[in-house]
Amino acid sequence: MVGTFSVAIVDDHALVGLAIGPLIDAAADLEFVGAVASVAALRSADLHPDLVVLDISLRDGSTPAENVERLREREAAVLFLTSGEDRFLVREALRTDALGVVRKSAPPKAILSAIQRAARGELLVDTEWAVTVDGDPDVEGAALTARERSVLALYASGIGAKQVATQLGISENTVNDHLKRIKLVYQRLGRPAPTKVELYRRGVEDGYLPVPGSQ
Incomplete structure (x- = not known):
């Protein structure tokens, strides 16, 4: 189907697929390709969706990080579904390469909107994510200089290194040097941020970027 994104659901509660599948199917820009109980089942079925809507807590013993890694190997984007599990599990999910988390209890329109945005590759950040991170005593902030x-803040907001350099009145090479140093700092803290999306997350976590919805 031209102009659509294929979506699969991985959740070991069949009712989730029955409830959310029709929402996906009814959207003009989405194509629902099926619901399975595990990432292994998705692989066995040889499904290759653009986006996987993934239950954060599967009963097969897999972890959010393991599941995201396996799905990213198949070049699928990931959006987590949660019923409100403990903050440590949510924290692990938010430290993966997933695009965000949406509650199963959210209104159908909100769930569909989150799926559509994730299918387009948009990062979903919300107040629940900010609260989870803010209340986590294990998150160690990065000690960055004022220039860093x-x-x-500028780079993670979406502009390129050249534009950052222009706004700050420095060279593009200097900007890239700063970015290398910032990424190294986060790597040493055990909070790697190799991509712009992950740098954005770290910026919000450490208060260098505003919490979504706070302005």
């Missing part, structure tokens, strides 16, 4: 904070 400025570079991070």
